[in-house]
Amino acid sequence: MEQSPVSRRVMNLAYWLTQNARRLPNRPALVWREQTWSWTELDARVSALASVLAAKGVAPKSAVLVHSKNSNEMLESMLACFRLGAVWVPTNFRIMPDEIVYMADVAQPRVLLCQTDFPEHAAAVKAARPDTDILWLVGEQAAAADYPLLADLLQERLGTHMEDAPVESDAACWLFFTSGTTGRPKAAVLTHGQMAFVITNHLCDLLPGSTERDGSLVVAPLSHGAGVHQLNMIARGGQTVLLSTERFDVDEAFELIERHRLSNMFTVPTVLKLMVEHPAAQQRDHSSLRYVIYAGAPMYAEDQKRALACLGKVLVQYYGLGEVTGNITVLPAHEHEADGRPGTCGYERTGMQVSVQDDEGNELGNGQTGELCVIGPAVFAGYYNNPDANAQAFRNGWFRTGDLGYRDAEGYLYITGRASDMYISGGSNIYPREIEEKILTHEAISEVAIVGVPDPKWGEVGIAVCVCYAGHQVSEAELLAWMAERIAKYKLPRKVVFWDALPKSAYGKVPKRLVKDELERRGVVLASAAPAAASKDGARRAAH
Missing domain, CATH: 3.30.300.30 (ANL, C-terminal domain)
Structure with a gap:
């Protein structure tokens, strides 16, 4: 029996911020350098920022391009876009000016929020798209006089209340640009409904038992996986702590973990390797860590053994892509054993299904290597305005990851490499x-x-x-x-x-x-x- 849905309306992701400001008004939400913002303060700043953007013509479905290193304003811009029902379009701040112009051509943003450290990027976007309004985010360099400083406009609007805009399940909230290893990056469309599932799944499979007393150290750009991970803390009312600069400093990372008694962090194997081999790992107290989540690439067995010896049974591995929002497999902490299943990336995430397929899309048997394909609510809504890429990425409803691997008899998956x-x-x-x-x-x-x-x-x-x-x-x-x-x-x-x-x-x-x-x-x-x-x-x- 088929029935049309009565409603496709879902929770706006910014409602997590609304909830925390009510329930946990004075608990720390965000820490950067020497400043801490409570949930009440962060909620007020996000409303003020949303009000500034709305005055610039940002409305539901409008795109806001953000070119910035990690900062409080970077995270606030995400939540302000969500609150407006607009689409957050963050960049990798290391890209060149011509690359941000390409992203602007794809996203067609109403506003560019650009950190003052990147005047060439702002100039390139303005030259290519004169109708784009540009606002400066605070950086290390002084702001040029050609565009307003967002901080000044935000200060004028503090106290302005902005409701969370009504959104439907397939409403875009984030254009997640891929890394572009085989050509120009593609814009994966992430939606409010999809992301609500993703964060629920992360909390279930990666960070079980998380509460407002948990805290997370951010060691990667918020523009990609780290931004998704911080939504876990926002959903639970835990605090987010940023490194002082974009340069990864192992001493500072361990000092912040010790000082704030942080319970989790998200990273990649190469960074985790740097941390456990650094003297600070033996000099600082990191006993508060419960979950050290690594993804982005498989971790070599020898590196994994060293990390376990240093940090204890806190490692959590997941396998995922931006298009599936890090939501394909999990290997939880209790399954990280030196004599366990070396090389596995774990088993399928809750609500997700993986198929190992040959070139024609036929499912292969246990132990046979093929392409890992996936279905489930975490799969993105497709590449924005790119039907050719969508046709190549999907087959019979399955998203094709481009990764090769196999499944063992007990359902554990192993990645043998990119195709x-x-x-x-x-x-x-x-x-x-x-x-x-x-x-x-x-x-x-x-x-x-x-x-x-x-x-x-x-x-x-x-x-x-x-x-x-x-x-x-x-x-x-x-x-x-x-x-x-x-x-x-x-x-x-x-x-x-x-x-x-x-x-x-x-x-x-x-x-x-x-x-x-x-x-x-x-x-x-x-x-x-x-x-x-x-x-x-x-x-x-x-x-x-």
């Missing part, structure tokens, strides 16, 4: 991750990334880029000989190079694209080979 990371050498599919895991068991190797590069004889061969621990060294010949005793011959990298560090994205990941670019820049890989490699990567991504 684009796999390379074909002598007709055999090579998955770098399993080789990287082996190399990381060598006592001298701290980090490693293996990429496939074109080869006239074998089609492609692997190059291993390694970083040694301080005070350790090993030669290429020694490491290759060591690998030969542990890795099948056809999987062995053809060459090993040693660098001081691996290139990382703004979010602390190690994209293989950046590794390939750096190999080319250093002359290890000929530039003339790059187009062939790129075309093969593109063909694989289309095939998977």
